[in-house]
Amino acid sequence: MYSNLCLTATAVAAIFALLAISTTRFSPPLPETLDEPNIEYLSIDGGVGPESFAFDSAGGGPYTGISDGRIIKWLPDKQRWIDFAVTSPNRTGCEEGEKEEERCGRPLGLRFKHGDGDLYIADAYMGLLHVGANGGLAKPVEFEMEEDQVLGFHSFTFANSLDIDQLSGHVYFTDSSSHYHRRNFASAILSGDSSGRLMKYDPKSKQLSLLLGNLSFPNGVSLSKNRDFLLLAETTKCRILKYWLGTGKAEVVGELPGFPDNIKRSRSSKGGGFWVGIHSRRGGVLRLILSQSWIGKGLVKLPLDVDKIYSYLGKWIGSGGVGVRVSEEGEVMEIIEGKAELRGRSFSEVEEGEDGVLWIGSINSPFAAKINVSKY
Numbered sequence: 001m002y003s004n005l006c007l008t009a010t011a012v013a014a015i016f017a018l019l020a021i022s023t024t025r026f027s028p029p030l031p032e033t034l035d036e037p038n039i040e041y042l043s044i045d046g047g048v049g050p051e052s053f054a055f056d057s058a059g060g061g062p063y064t065g066i067s068d069g070r071i072i073k074w075l076p077d078k079q080r081w082i083d084f085a086v087t088s089p090n091r092t093g094c095e096e097g098e099k100e101e102e103r104c105g106r107p108l109g110l111r112f113k114h115g116d117g118d119l120y121i122a123d124a125y126m127g128l129l130h131v132g133a134n135g136g137l138a139k140p141v142e143f144e145m146e147e148d149q150v151l152g153f154h155s156f157t158f159a160n161s162l163d164i165d166q167l168s169g170h171v172y173f174t175d176s177s178s179h180y181h182r183r184n185f186a187s188a189i190l191s192g193d194s195s196g197r198l199m200k201y202d203p204k205s206k207q208l209s210l211l212l213g214n215l216s217f218p219n220g221v222s223l224s225k226n227r228d229f230l231l232l233a234e235t236t237k238c239r240i241l242k243y244w245l246g247t248g249k250a251e252v253v254g255e256l257p258g259f260p261d262n263i264k265r266s267r268s269s270k271g272g273g274f275w276v277g278i279h280s281r282r283g284g285v286l287r288l289i290l291s292q293s294w295i296g297k298g299l300v301k302l303p304l305d306v307d308k309i310y311s312y313l314g315k316w317i318g319s320g321g322v323g324v325r326v327s328e329e330g331e332v333m334e335i336i337e338g339k340a341e342l343r344g345r346s347f348s349e350v351e352e353g354e355d356g357v358l359w360i361g362s363i364n365s366p367f368a369a370k371i372n373v374s375k376y
């Protein structure tokens with residue numbers, strides 16, 4: 001125990017020493033900087049952190065989940081948000097946000113199933129849920145485990161992102177860790193935790209199956225246009241995996257300049273590919289921490305608030321997020337960086353609206369940002 005603490009004290013000293021000399025290296029194409037007149041900020045009352053967006057089958061919305069556990073819907077005509085759904089019944093004290101999120105829920109991934117209009121929700125605490133087109137209280141999906149598959153845990157610790165195959169109805173989703181909750185995401189990253197899973201849910205048979213295990217913070221997941229593969233963000237490793245649905249084989253297709261969050265397929269006919277929200281750029285220090293798994297593990301054992309250290313480190317490492325469009329092969333095609341209000345904020349998601357507008361989600365913003373790219 002004592003030697004462990006010594007080791008980690010040295011590591012902390014090394015990290016803080018490195019802070020002074022760390023430089024931000026940023027290899028792929030330089031970010032385009034967007035002018036403020038192209039960005040609208042749609043402020044949110046009562047909560048922060050619109051993490052992910054979804055449009056219903058009629059193109060309405062977007063809908064997004066926020067810190068007090070509500071899923072809200074944007075009404076473009078009225079220029080305001082309305083309440084749509086919640087993932088837990090008792091709303092007392094939920095305005096406290098993060099402090100109460102274990103009880104109030106934290107809806108992250110959202111996707112509508114066309115046809116019946118159900119909204120599927122990956123909630124960081126409540127697991128996989130669904131709610132009808134009229135909203136209200138969402139219900140957990142009913143499922144059966146495949147007997148020949150050892151899932152390890154019969155519940156989800158940190159459901160995060162999802163996508164739906166609109167033809168088969170299959171829901172693909174990630175459980176980012178079997179050990180750490182969302183609130184302790186920094187610990188999950190620093191410790192090199194690799195207990196995350198990619199799962200599939202079939203609403204017809206109610207079968208739940210494991211597609212990939214031993215993942216290091218699996219996060220965004222998105223189905224390809226031809227429905228033959230999934231792109232999957234492995235946040236801790238700053239990389240994108242391609243999972244072939246036919247063969248069940250996975251390969252690394254992209255290394256990124258920061259920590260990837262959600263992945264959404266680009267709807268634009270020109271270019272295509274996928275938008276990846278980059279939570280924060282990868283600095284030299286964090287790269288060092290992550291390459292030395294013992295440092296991360298030691299840090300987690302220290303009686304310090306690792307999440308605070310992480311946010312402190314983040315302030316010094318040029319932590320602002322960016323949005324990156326990657327091809328189906330994972331090559332970086334385009335990078336956008338927010339100016340003004342978006343500067344220094346994490347990008348959890350870039351979702352392309354029907355009208356060529358980009359919606360920028362951010363886990364620490366009191367607004368949803370809307371960028372009109374055609375004006376740019």
Ligand SMILES: *[C@@H]1O[C@H](CO)[C@@H](O)[C@H](O)[C@H]1NC(C)=O
Pocket residue numbers: 090091092093
């Ligand atoms: C709702 O939650 C609050 C806060 O935890 C608790 O005091 C209250 O008893 C709960 N109400 C019901 C009906 O369970």
Ligand SMILES: *[C@@H]1O[C@H](CO)[C@@H](O)[C@H](O)[C@H]1NC(C)=O
Pocket residue numbers: 212213214
């Ligand atoms: C994870 O890795 C361990 C050790 O290598 C292995 O025994 C286990 O089967 C793997 N689990 C999954 C779900 O791939």
Ligand SMILES: *[C@@H]1O[C@H](CO)[C@@H](O)[C@H](O)[C@H]1NC(C)=O
Pocket residue numbers: 355357372373374375
């Ligand atoms: C985006 O800007 C273009 C050019 O000013 C405009 O024609 C278009 O209506 C705008 N789109 C939206 C969705 O606001």
